[in-house]
Amino acid sequence: MSQVRDPYLDLRSRYVMDGVALYHPLTIERGENAFLYDINGRRYIDFTCGIGVTSLGHANSELISVAEEQLRKLWHVCFMVMNYRPYVELAEKLARISPGSSEKKVLLQNSGSEAIENAIKIARQATGRIYIISYENSFHGRGTYGYALAATGKYKPYKIGLEPITPGVELIPYPYCYRCVFKQEYPECGLACLDYLKKWFTYSRVPLERVAALIIEMVQGEGGFVVAPVDYVRELKKLLDGYGVLLVDDEVQCGWGRTGKMWAVEHYGVEPDILVTAKAIANGLPLSAIVGRREIMEKTLPGSFGGTYGGNPVSCAVASRVVDIMLRDKLPDRAAALGEIVRKRLNELYGKFKLVGDVRGLGIMQAIELVKDRKTKEPATDEAAKIIDKAREKGLLLLRAGLYLNVIRLHPPLTIEEENLEKGLEILEESIKEVEAESP
Ligand SMILES: Cc1ncc(COP(=O)(O)O)c(C=O)c1O
Structure with missing residues (x-):
C-alpha cells in the first residue's frame, strides 16, 4: 500500500489530548452503507460500525431525510423546560418494543x-x-467518573490513575466459560459461578x-x-427476584438486533427490570435510553434526573425511524441469517488455524x-494486532476486544x-493465514 501523508493525523497528535486512543491511523472522510473512504479516497469494508453503532x-x-426535516423544525428546547413530540413518540416506541409484558417508562440521555x-x-x-x-x-463506560466506571470490570486502561x-x-x-475462573467445564459445572454469587x-x-441492582451484559x-x-x-433472575434485587440489562452494545433478536435478553426469556441502550439507537447521533418497569420508574423523584441535552429532538426523530x-x-432476522454465514466461516477458520482458540457470539x-x-490458552495479543493491521492494508477495518486484547470481534x-x-x-x-505463517 502506498503511504500517503495524512495531515489530519498530524493535527490530531498536535492538538488532541493523548488520553483518547486511536484504533486505526486513518482519517475517514465519508461512508456509504458498509464502506468507509479515507481522505485519500481509499475504500474499506467496515466491520467496526463505530463500535456497533451504525447498524x-x-x-x-432515509435517516438523512428524517434528520434534515427535524433540523429545519426544531433542534433544542430542553425536555426539562418544554415538551416536544420526538421525545415522547420515541419513548412510546421504546416502551412498546422493549422485552417483557410489563408496562414501561423511559428516560433519554x-x-x-x-x-x-x-x-x-x-x-x-x-x-x-x-x-x-x-x-x-465487563464494560459499562468510561465517559463518566461514577458508577459506569466503577461497574466496569477491567482495570487497565480504564481506571489507571x-x-x-x-x-x-x-x-x-x-x-x-472459555476461561472459567473455577476451572470447570460448562454445563458439567452446574453453574459454579452462580453458586459463588449465592x-x-x-x-x-x-x-x-x-x-439495589445487578448489572449485566x-x-x-x-x-x-x-x-x-x-x-x-x-x-x-430467580435468585435476584427472591432478594428484591433489580436486574439491569446493559444492551448498549448487544442490543438493536445485532444478536438476531431486537434485544439480546430475548434469547433468555427473562424480563429485565431496567434495560439500558445507546450506540445503534440513533445510528450514530448521540442518544441513549433507560427503559424501566413502570412501578420502578414512578419511584424516581422529580427534578433529580435530566440534563440539558438528554433526548435531543434530531436524535429522537432519527431513533424513531x-x-x-x-x-x-x-433486521434482527437478517442479523441472525448473516450471523450463520459468519459463524460457519469462523468455524472453518478454527479448523484451519491453530491461532484461533475459540469462536463465539450470537447473531x-x-x-x-x-x-x-490451544491447551494453555496463552493469549495471542500481538498476533491479534498484526491481523488487524494486515486486514486494514487489505481494505477491511476490524476491532479488537477482550481482557487481553486477543479477541477479534466483528461489528x-x-x-x-x-x-x-x-x-x-x-x-x-x-490476514490470519499470513500472521500464523510468520508466527514462531
Ligand atoms: C456494554 C456497554 N455499556 C456502556 C458503554 C458506554 O457507552 P458510551 O461509550 O456511549 O458512553 C459501552 C461502550 O462501549 C458498552 O459497550
Whole structure:
C-alpha cells in the first residue's frame, strides 16, 4: 500500500489530548452503507460500525431525510423546560418494543455511560438500597467518573490513575466459560459461578438484601463477545427476584438486533427490570435510553434526573425511524441469517488455524479469541494486532476486544450486502493465514 501523508493525523497528535486512543491511523472522510473512504479516497469494508453503532449503514438516506426535516423544525428546547413530540413518540416506541409484558417508562440521555449512571440512580431511588453488583471483564463506560466506571470490570486502561473509584460496587466472575475462573467445564459445572454469587453474597460480602441492582451484559462487548449461558441468566433472575434485587440489562452494545433478536435478553426469556441502550439507537447521533418497569420508574423523584441535552429532538426523530426500519425490514432476522454465514466461516477458520482458540457470539455479533496454544490458552495479543493491521492494508477495518486484547470481534452493519460480508471474511482469513505463517 502506498503511504500517503495524512495531515489530519498530524493535527490530531498536535492538538488532541493523548488520553483518547486511536484504533486505526486513518482519517475517514465519508461512508456509504458498509464502506468507509479515507481522505485519500481509499475504500474499506467496515466491520467496526463505530463500535456497533451504525447498524443501518453509513449515510443511510432515509435517516438523512428524517434528520434534515427535524433540523429545519426544531433542534433544542430542553425536555426539562418544554415538551416536544420526538421525545415522547420515541419513548412510546421504546416502551412498546422493549422485552417483557410489563408496562414501561423511559428516560433519554446522550451516551451509554450516562445511561448507566442513570440506571443506577433509578435502582437506588426505587429500592432505597446501596450496593451494586457487576462483573469482571465487563464494560459499562468510561465517559463518566461514577458508577459506569466503577461497574466496569477491567482495570487497565480504564481506571489507571483514577483511584479512588466510586465505592459500593462488587465485582463477581462472569460466566466466561472459555476461561472459567473455577476451572470447570460448562454445563458439567452446574453453574459454579452462580453458586459463588449465592454463597458469598449470603455469608460474607454485602448481603443480597442490601443490594439495589445487578448489572449485566448478556453478551459482553468490550470483554470479547462472551455470551452468558441461558440457564445462568434464568437462575440469576430467580435468585435476584427472591432478594428484591433489580436486574439491569446493559444492551448498549448487544442490543438493536445485532444478536438476531431486537434485544439480546430475548434469547433468555427473562424480563429485565431496567434495560439500558445507546450506540445503534440513533445510528450514530448521540442518544441513549433507560427503559424501566413502570412501578420502578414512578419511584424516581422529580427534578433529580435530566440534563440539558438528554433526548435531543434530531436524535429522537432519527431513533424513531431506526425503530421503524428495524421492524419493517426485519433486521434482527437478517442479523441472525448473516450471523450463520459468519459463524460457519469462523468455524472453518478454527479448523484451519491453530491461532484461533475459540469462536463465539450470537447473531452477527461474532468473534474469535486468538491463543498461542490451544491447551494453555496463552493469549495471542500481538498476533491479534498484526491481523488487524494486515486486514486494514487489505481494505477491511476490524476491532479488537477482550481482557487481553486477543479477541477479534466483528461489528458489520446489519444492512451489509452479502457479497461484502463474504469479501470481508475472506480478507480476515488471508490476514490470519499470513500472521500464523510468520508466527514462531
Ligand atoms: C456494554 C456497554 N455499556 C456502556 C458503554 C458506554 O457507552 P458510551 O461509550 O456511549 O458512553 C459501552 C461502550 O462501549 C458498552 O459497550
